[in-house]
Amino acid sequence: MTTVDLSIPYRKVLMVLPKKRVGSEHKLKEGFHYEKYTDDLFDAWCSLQTGVKLFETKEQAAGKLKEMLAEDRAFFEENFLFVMDEKGNLAASAGLWPGRDFDEPRLRIHYVATDPSFQHNGLARSMLTKLAVKYDTLKTKYPLYLATQAQSYGAIRLYASIGFTPYLGAYNGHTQEQSGQDWEETTKILREHA
Template identity: 50%
Template sequence: MTIVDKNVEYRSLLMIIGRKVCTHEVPLDPAYQYVVYQPTFENAWAQLQLDLGVFDTFEKAKQTFHEMASHPHFKDNFLFVCDKEGQLVGSAGLWPGHHFGMDRLRIHYVAVSQVHQHHKIGSSMVSKLIMKYDATPGKYPLYLATQTNSYGAIAMYSHLGFTAYLGAYEGCTQKQSEANWTLATKILREKSASSF
């Protein structure tokens, strides 16, 4: 995930991907490696999320990590990527979401350190989680929640096969969902044009 652009209007968005749409895992750059969960990641994870603008305070990020890590679902469903020096540079997970009135797994807390972005670490983690989700029985598509000011992440998710969810969900009408995506599309076009 790229840094949240606080200069862009925030509006919530959902994206979905059908089963078996993503057919292969994006290989992780050889300069990095997946590592098993370690309790010592708490501070590094909190700092990573704070640096990307996901949380307003280090304490909130740390508390969130602590709460998630105490859940039995956490260790098997969160990925951690370290560099050659063993420093945490990325993380993402499958985590229950409640946007549709029931617990459904979603892609959650995708984060890659700014210094280590543009090495496809985010794409690798998300594709790995998609493949994991597709290997479990179920009738619902995988989804994720994002926002208009995370346009870099939206572009990455789209590249992997996620599409805009335009329907209603908890706290958002279909009309509002469509309006949010109209704004997101405008932002993506503007940011894409200005990057050339």
């Protein structure tokens, strides 16, 4: 997981993970552990999200977190992961949350972020595999998916290494042809930043 490269134009792409693709959870590296969400983590989550440039300001991140908590706090607390270091610092976070990219809401991986000072410790891989294994226990007919952007080429490589593949079909606001074009451009960016 890296920060978003804002020098690249925004281009949304979707990726899917077939069920039962991830056989087991990648355990956290020694010195890190999961904690359940409490309001004590609110500011740390907002700082983490802005630190990797998923939001421009902490106020925007705070607004989104307040919105999710108001929508379904119990679901958020059950399905978002918070990775802490030995000193109690928030190192990484990600979760399952309903996405609205299709006609009906579907669960997706959402807000994957690892603090730059904790990157390259396998934290994002651990969270993603844990969430994928959890998703496989849920009764749903759809594959797990995520929405990302060409600017997150480092994350796209990670997602692909776990088993996520480009989604080339139509979705809300995008035709199948547009999805193909977006992935064609994103693939060029991946090659340029190999």
